Amino acid sequence: MAGAEADRGGSITGVTDVGPEVLGRGPTRAGTRRAELVAVATRLFRERGYHGVGMRAIAEAAHIQAASLYHHFAGKEELLLESIYVVDRDLVVDQLPLLEGSGTRPERLQELVEGHVRHIGTNRDAWWVAGRELRALSPERFDEVQVYRRRYQHAIAEFLAAGTAAGEFDCPDPRLSALALLDMLNGPNEWYEPGGRLDIDELAARYVDLALRLVGCCA
Amino acid sequence: MAGAEADRGGSITGVTDVGPEVLGRGPTRAGTRRAELVAVATRLFRERGYHGVGMRAIAEAAHIQAASLYHHFAGKEELLLESIYVVDRDLVVDQLPLLEGSGTRPERLQELVEGHVRHIGTNRDAWWVAGRELRALSPERFDEVQVYRRRYQHAIAEFLAAGTAAGEFDCPDPRLSALALLDMLNGPNEWYEPGGRLDIDELAARYVDLALRLVGCCA
DNA sequence: GTCTTGCCCTAACGACTGTTAGGGGGGCAG
DNA sequence: CTGCCCCCCTAACAGTCGTTAGGGCAAGAC
Numbered sequence: 001m002a003g004a005e006a007d008r009g010g011s012i013t014g015v016t017d018v019g020p021e022v023l024g025r026g027p028t029r030a031g032t033r034r035a036e037l038v039a040v041a042t043r044l045f046r047e048r049g050y051h052g053v054g055m056r057a058i059a060e061a062a063h064i065q066a067a068s069l070y071h072h073f074a075g076k077e078e079l080l081l082e083s084i085y086v087v088d089r090d091l092v093v094d095q096l097p098l099l100e101g102s103g104t105r106p107e108r109l110q111e112l113v114e115g116h117v118r119h120i121g122t123n124r125d126a127w128w129v130a131g132r133e134l135r136a137l138s139p140e141r142f143d144e145v146q147v148y149r150r151r152y153q154h155a156i157a158e159f160l161a162a163g164t165a166a167g168e169f170d171c172p173d174p175r176l177s178a179l180a181l182l183d184m185l186n187g188p189n190e191w192y193e194p195g196g197r198l199d200i201d202e203l204a205a206r207y208v209d210l211a212l213r214l215v216g217c218c219a
Numbered sequence: 220m221a222g223a224e225a226d227r228g229g230s231i232t233g234v235t236d237v238g239p240e241v242l243g244r245g246p247t248r249a250g251t252r253r254a255e256l257v258a259v260a261t262r263l264f265r266e267r268g269y270h271g272v273g274m275r276a277i278a279e280a281a282h283i284q285a286a287s288l289y290h291h292f293a294g295k296e297e298l299l300l301e302s303i304y305v306v307d308r309d310l311v312v313d314q315l316p317l318l319e320g321s322g323t324r325p326e327r328l329q330e331l332v333e334g335h336v337r338h339i340g341t342n343r344d345a346w347w348v349a350g351r352e353l354r355a356l357s358p359e360r361f362d363e364v365q366v367y368r369r370r371y372q373h374a375i376a377e378f379l380a381a382g383t384a385a386g387e388f389d390c391p392d393p394r395l396s397a398l399a400l401l402d403m404l405n406g407p408n409e410w411y412e413p414g415g416r417l418d419i420d421e422l423a424a425r426y427v428d429l430a431l432r433l434v435g436c437c438a
Numbered sequence: 439g440t441c442t443t444g445c446c447c448t449a450a451c452g453a454c455t456g457t458t459a460g461g462g463g464g465g466c467a468g
Numbered sequence: 469c470t471g472c473c474c475c476c477c478t479a480a481c482a483g484t485c486g487t488t489a490g491g492g493c494a495a496g497a498c
Contacts, residue, residue: 022281033474051271052270054454056455068476116243184401187399191398273485274487283445290444
């Protein structure tokens with residue numbers, strides 16, 4: 001907090017670790033600063049949990065004061081919602097259409113699994129927060145996000161059911177298979193770290209294999 | 220497992236009211252009250268998260284004052300550790316030996332999966348807390364628990380590797396298969412609720428099937 | 439009787455919580 | 469120059485956090 005004094009004298013507008021490329025120059029496009037702050041908050045939420053991080057901690061990580069956050073967000077919960085939303089929206093918007101695409105069902109499932117695993121790999125903080133801090137949202141916000149989640153899950157269940165009827169899969173209980181598949185796919189969210197034994201593409205490839213086994217596709 | 224709960228005279232899991240009827244009576248066996256308080260805390264941790272629950276809230280749910288908790292526990296973290304410990308200890312103590320038992324490897328895996336799923340079903344609060352609030356522990360406590368977790372995971376990985384070498388399984392990457400299997404098995408922890416579409420025994424049976432598929436056992 | 443043990447109480451500590459009120463300064467448009 | 473907008477500031481609000489100090493009441497041991 002001695003840093004607050006120092007900042008005042010010199011570089012109010014200038015030097016932060018946050019988005020250096022954007023901040024140095026003149027007025028940025030509206031929403032940029034907001035996105036930077038969300039990224040900072042997301043990282044902290046991941047490290048310490050929503051209730052474990054205070055507004056002052058978020059502000060400090062962004063090199064501003066806590067009160068300044070309220071010029072960008074209505075409150076703490078808005079930061080959380082913004083952290084979570086990207087993940088669930090991307091799943092429904094980018095991933096789900098893959099199931100309706102061309103190719104055999106195993107091929108389409110392969111694309112879904114690859115995209116899913118890669119999305120986890122490139123949005124680790126947000127995924128972690130989305131997976132564990134949902135309950136911290138108010139009931140209305142909670143339901144709002146839950147709608148996306150259920151849609152994704154149900155679409156996969158129906159996809160597996162259709163594939164089973166067509167003889168491409170073997171899922172006696174498609175709803176349960178969808179749950180098990182999703183739980184498996186979301187697993188790397190807990191333990192994957194870049195620079196580990198497998199890079200994200202290898203991981204995605206192996207998960208495609210595991211997923212196909214799970215749904216009874218012996219191709 | 221259910222037997223272990225029954226002979227404790229109280230409600231280890233779930234049942235809410237640890238109430239006046241216990242207070243009025245004579246002295247209970249040492250450690251009993253402690254276990255009751257842990258159960259209350261575990262349930263609240265599950266509902267609102269570790270940082271989302273205060274000592275006063277735990278105390279209120281147990282119909283005592285916050286300060287009274289400190290006659291049973293050194294601090295809040297001790298309550299969390301106690302909530303988590305049961306799960307990880309049971310896994311290593313009760314589940315792991317199943318892999319060394321008699322029978323073919325697929326049979327042994329079946330026993331492990333059944334036991335795992337059923338343990339989740341009968342200790343839902345503790346599992347939820349153990350899965351999500353680990354990071355709230357101090358580093359030393361965290362490592363202490365993590366040792367159990369890694370031992371379980373590594374034992375399964377080696378079991379899958381041995382089974383693959385013996386031609387009973389087909390796991391080209393046993394370590395990854397173990398992770399994926401565990402993530403799938405832990406999934407019900409997030410969504411299983413008693414009284415749902417499947418009871419716990421049906422769920423365990425279906426997960427045995429899914430697990431065998433995952434490890435490439437076509438038996 | 440006294441002493442101990444187990445369980446609980448009231449009251450308070452300092453630190454921290456999310457949030458608000460109100461002010462200021464820099465960059466750009468006119 | 470003035471006026472506007474964006475971003476940030478200091479200071480403070482009321483409330484909650486985990487924790488501690490110190491005392492009381494009932495039951496069993498001696």
